[in-house]
Amino acid sequence: MDILYHSGTVLILLGLSFFLSGTVGLIRFPDIYTRLHALTKADNVGLGFVVSGLALQSGSWAVTAKLLLIWLLVLIASSASCHLIARSAMQKNIQPWTR
């Protein structure tokens, strides 16, 4: 029980670092495509770590199923909207950033 709780804490901390790096990417990256890359990947991995850490700590299958459902919904939302935004940006002739 104790091992589960502490490994959950470690997973949540990993997830927080992914969240913060995703935000840094959103601020620092030069154009819309790279920002989409930073946000839709790093944030979802971070949320996945947070969800798995909380699921380890919850100790109940119902809560775990609800947490996984939340993560699945966020994954679907972000991948679909990443695709839509990138395609619209290509159709609007926004050129990808080159060095």
Add this chain to the structure above:
Amino acid sequence: MSWMHTTFALILLPAIVVGMFRILRGPTAADRMVTAQLFGTCGVAILLLLGTGMGNPVLLDIALVFALLAALTTMTFIRRTWHGSGKKKHGHPIP
């Protein structure tokens, strides 16, 4: 009440505050919408952490609704205001 989870939620708040900077500067509307998506994801994580930290399972349901609505916002944004070349205004703009 678990102080650890509440502290984790507090650590996530600066991510949202810093994202405000991109909303102010973002050259296109899509940059602002991407930031709104960041708010959705971070908000879901904060709600999950607070729901565990405060022992209030209702916050998990609120996070579920946030996750459901996050898909709709961006799709509505693309369909209504920011869709591509706009050759076909009516019908299906998707090739």
